[in-house]
Amino acid sequence: MTRLGFDPDELAACVGCGLCLPHCPTYRVTGLESASPRGRITAMRVVEEGMPLDDAFSTVIDECILCRGCEAACPSGVQYGHLAEAARERVARRRPPMRRLVEWVAFVAVLPRHSVLLACTWLLLVAQRLHLVPARLGLPRLSPRSLRTPIVPDGDPTAYLFTGCVMDAWQRDVHRAAVHVMRSCGAQVGLPTAGGDCCGALHAHAGRVGEARRLARRVMASMPGDAPIVVDSAGCGAAMKDYGRLLGGPAAAAFSARVQDFAEWVAARGAPPLRDTGITVVVQDPCHLRHVQHAEGSVRTILHDAYRLVETDDDGMCCGAGGAYAVTERDLATRVRDCKVAAIRAAAGAMPFLVASANPGCAMHLDAAGLDVRHPAELLAAALDDPKGAM
Amino acid sequence: MCFPESIEEISAAVGIACRHRVPFVARGSGTGLAGGATPVGDPLVIVTTRMNRILEIDAADRVAWVEPGVCNLDLSRSARHLGLHYAPDPSSQQACSIGGNVGTNAGGPHCLRDGVTSAHVLAVDVVLADGVITRLGGLAPDTPGYDLRGCFVGSEGTMGIAGRIAVRLLPDPPAVRTLLLDFASVAAAAATVSGIIAAGIVPAALEMMDAPITRLVEDFVGAGYPRDAEAVLLVEVSGLPEGVAAEVSGIGQVGRDHGARHVRVAADDAERELLWKGRKSAFGAIARIAPDYYLHDAVVPRTRLVEVLARVREIAAAQDLLVMNVFHAGDGNLHPLLVFDAREPGIWERVHAAGNGIVRACVEAGGVLSGEHGIGLEKRDLMPLVFDPDDLDAQARLRDAFDPSGLANPEKVLPRGSRCGEATRAPEGTWV
Numbered sequence A: 001m002t003r004l005g006f007d008p009d010e011l012a013a014c015v016g017c018g019l020c021l022p023h024c025p026t027y028r029v030t031g032l033e034s035a036s037p038r039g040r041i042t043a044m045r046v047v048e049e050g051m052p053l054d055d056a057f058s059t060v061i062d063e064c065i066l067c068r069g070c071e072a073a074c075p076s077g078v079q080y081g082h083l084a085e086a087a088r089e090r091v092a093r094r095r096p097p098m099r100r101l102v103e104w105v106a107f108v109a110v111l112p113r114h115s116v117l118l119a120c121t122w123l124l125l126v127a128q129r130l131h132l133v134p135a136r137l138g139l140p141r142l143s144p145r146s147l148r149t150p151i152v153p154d155g156d157p158t159a160y161l162f163t164g165c166v167m168d169a170w171q172r173d174v175h176r177a178a179v180h181v182m183r184s185c186g187a188q189v190g191l192p193t194a195g196g197d198c199c200g201a202l203h204a205h206a207g208r209v210g211e212a213r214r215l216a217r218r219v220m221a222s223m224p225g226d227a228p229i230v231v232d233s234a235g236c237g238a239a240m241k242d243y244g245r246l247l248g249g250p251a252a253a254a255f256s257a258r259v260q261d262f263a264e265w266v267a268a269r270g271a272p273p274l275r276d277t278g279i280t281v282v283v284q285d286p287c288h289l290r291h292v293q294h295a296e297g298s299v300r301t302i303l304h305d306a307y308r309l310v311e312t313d314d315d316g317m318c319c320g321a322g323g324a325y326a327v328t329e330r331d332l333a334t335r336v337r338d339c340k341v342a343a344i345r346a347a348a349g350a351m352p353f354l355v356a357s358a359n360p361g362c363a364m365h366l367d368a369a370g371l372d373v374r375h376p377a378e379l380l381a382a383a384l385d386d387p388k389g390a391m
Numbered sequence B: 001m002c003f004p005e006s007i008e009e010i011s012a013a014v015g016i017a018c019r020h021r022v023p024f025v026a027r028g029s030g031t032g033l034a035g036g037a038t039p040v041g042d043p044l045v046i047v048t049t050r051m052n053r054i055l056e057i058d059a060a061d062r063v064a065w066v067e068p069g070v071c072n073l074d075l076s077r078s079a080r081h082l083g084l085h086y087a088p089d090p091s092s093q094q095a096c097s098i099g100g101n102v103g104t105n106a107g108g109p110h111c112l113r114d115g116v117t118s119a120h121v122l123a124v125d126v127v128l129a130d131g132v133i134t135r136l137g138g139l140a141p142d143t144p145g146y147d148l149r150g151c152f153v154g155s156e157g158t159m160g161i162a163g164r165i166a167v168r169l170l171p172d173p174p175a176v177r178t179l180l181l182d183f184a185s186v187a188a189a190a191a192t193v194s195g196i197i198a199a200g201i202v203p204a205a206l207e208m209m210d211a212p213i214t215r216l217v218e219d220f221v222g223a224g225y226p227r228d229a230e231a232v233l234l235v236e237v238s239g240l241p242e243g244v245a246a247e248v249s250g251i252g253q254v255g256r257d258h259g260a261r262h263v264r265v266a267a268d269d270a271e272r273e274l275l276w277k278g279r280k281s282a283f284g285a286i287a288r289i290a291p292d293y294y295l296h297d298a299v300v301p302r303t304r305l306v307e308v309l310a311r312v313r314e315i316a317a318a319q320d321l322l323v324m325n326v327f328h329a330g331d332g333n334l335h336p337l338l339v340f341d342a343r344e345p346g347i348w349e350r351v352h353a354a355g356n357g358i359v360r361a362c363v364e365a366g367g368v369l370s371g372e373h374g375i376g377l378e379k380r381d382l383m384p385l386v387f388d389p390d391d392l393d394a395q396a397r398l399r400d401a402f403d404p405s406g407l408a409n410p411e412k413v414l415p416r417g418s419r420c421g422e423a424t425r426a427p428e429g430t431w432v
């Protein structure tokens, strides 16, 4: 093990060829080697060789969105995600006290405690109504009706829907749509029991690996049995598919094997009968769906009967949302988003369009730029022969 | 280090460097394989990554004006809707810049028929070493006077910096087919290469990979490359549909005559792209075996391929090193890769010994030092193997004519002592 805490062979795997550069959103917008995967790996190398772990290094690591576009492009098989998460963990330990406090509140006091999160969400909703929340923050318009109405699970589940922390508070209607579609497919839908309400992805990204592990164990305990676990947030799904590595051991690996993205699950069972809506939909591939889960094909499979699907011409470039990135690195996140929005608009041409995004973070980030973004589950639910269903 | 955003800013930066007598080095995407953009000492590094605008595409004249930092593949993508593309396609095309391509006179698989970078660059607006901007070449078919543009292309930043480049775009061929042939011996594959050319077919691309690299690439792309082949050929033909069909069957026949075990013709564009992705990832995929590689880029006469490849294997074996071969077989441009782990003690000596042996073997077979990657820092001291002192002196004087100050990318391309009587000359900088 090394200073940054990873296997030195993983670092040695980078031959510096640069083939990853064009796939890196931060390099694309800055043109800086230090904002590229190769530059970040070089920075890790010099720190390993004894350079101080200083602010410059923190910046280099913090500016990475962890989209892993570089990993998918790297012919050497560099496991960039592992390297960057380990580096994040080291960098997180030397944050200024104020930021550490804010992070502690977010990561320890709020996210893993669903009742606290819901209470905060009510406060936010009130603030929103009083116009105290600036629109540029990109929060969805919270709905009291949705917050008040819980989703009722079926008994004896044949599939679970993982509801998560922020998403259940802010975008519960997406879950409703997912449950509706799953039932139309004939499933009995179970929900995680108390305690299983935060997957720990944001923690792992922020370098809080210990907390991520603790949350992962809670999530595993909340959905026992062997029914498939359907996840309608690409970021959560990617994290849960990685529990096998995060925790080690056969139980975690077996749990990870049960996890499927919503689109994967529907595609494998065959979508229920849909009507052709004639609506144009530009597909946005969340990085954690495309580069990590490699499940972007399923989204197209399930939607193409009902919508006119259009592709962007940017090789699935990241939109800049990246979990908490849109908040912590706002300037870069906005510049990366500008490129994405331009690519989406160019793809749609003159047609009115919707954007499909399978990740709540991306959806909020793009929504704040004025696009009309829907989750594939919402699009499917709206195109069902019986859109109201048995909700 | 600076990041100019226009040719005027490059000129200003170079002007300042010139006034303070600081050497400067141009850098594009840094994918170069000869160390051309590597700073030696403490020069000003002028990075072009922010100059990535395509200034103009003239579809009627099939010319594009681009800034030097434009990524090679982005240019072809931007012209796709017009049915045009930029032909030189180095395997690094998704990352490397047009400026870097001009700097190294880059080649690529599809340069067999269409020619390397120089054949596609019409004009270059160059910032000379004193900061003056001048245009070399022009859009007219034959510009009068010496072909200074031709001189500049491939000069690896030693004659100034390209700040704007006019390139030729070619129309997309109406039909394209890609074939994969696999063989039980390298000799059979090499004989097929000669056979195809002898049959009067000039494919758009003709690439060979040997057994170790084929297996490696297959691990990365999963394109169905045969893991048990001793050598594979990737051949692409393009043009009018009838001609293409005839060439496909002709190549298949030549292959089978020379013992090809299978001839696979890609069914659609997706399959073609997957096969090419494999070939183009080859260098990068090396790290799946060992973290470091040392690569040569020699060109040998096609007729002597088999013999040179056998020598290359012997030389590597004598140093107990693994060598892999992936190369542009159609023009005899070899890329033997020596694969190793630099952390192993004493390894560099063995790698250098093998590297020198390989270069000597290629030169003895009538070859040259570099097909496309350039000389840079890495191959500089091998120049005397192919050029006698008079040749080197002539090249040094040509360079001096472009850059009398000697500030443009010094220490690259030409070894010290290239100029006749250089040892007796006053130190650089005092005589201008």
Ligand SMILES: Cc1cc2nc3c(=O)[nH]c(=O)nc-3n(C[C@H](O)[C@H](O)[C@H](O)COP(=O)(O)OP(=O)(O)OC[C@H]3O[C@@H](n4cnc5c(N)ncnc54)[C@H](O)[C@@H]3O)c2cc1C
Residues within 6 Å of the ligand: A016, A017, A018, A019, B025, B026, B027, B028, B029, B030, B031, B032, B033, B035, B036, B037, B048, B068, B089, B090, B091, B092, B095, B096, B097, B098, B099, B100, B101, B102, B103, B104, B105, B106, B107, B108, B109, B156, B157, B158, B160, B161, B162, B163, B283, B284, B372, B373, B376, B409
């Ligand atoms: C995986 C891989 C595959 C490759 N395959 C090929 C291949 O098939 N064919 C091939 O030819 N090469 C290949 N290369 C080598 C490399 O990609 C090319 O040499 C490419 O042209 C370099 O472009 P760059 O933008 O990275 O330039 P850099 O590496 O930044 O610079 C290369 C040289 O050009 C000079 N230069 C850069 N910009 C300018 C400018 N604006 N004006 C003047 N000089 C300039 C630099 O000073 C330096 O000497 C490969 C490299 C890799 C890593």
Ligand code: SF4
Residues within 6 Å of the ligand: A013, A014, A015, A016, A017, A018, A019, A020, A021, A037, A038, A041, A070, A073, A074, A075, A076, A077, A078, B284, B287
């Ligand atoms: S991460 Fe991979 S693609 Fe990027 S420079 Fe390193 S080896 Fe090349």
Ligand code: SF4
Residues within 6 Å of the ligand: A023, A024, A025, A026, A027, A035, A036, A037, A040, A063, A064, A065, A066, A067, A068, A069, A070, A071, A080, A318
């Ligand atoms: S994870 Fe994304 S932002 Fe980070 S280096 Fe890789 S491509 Fe760039």
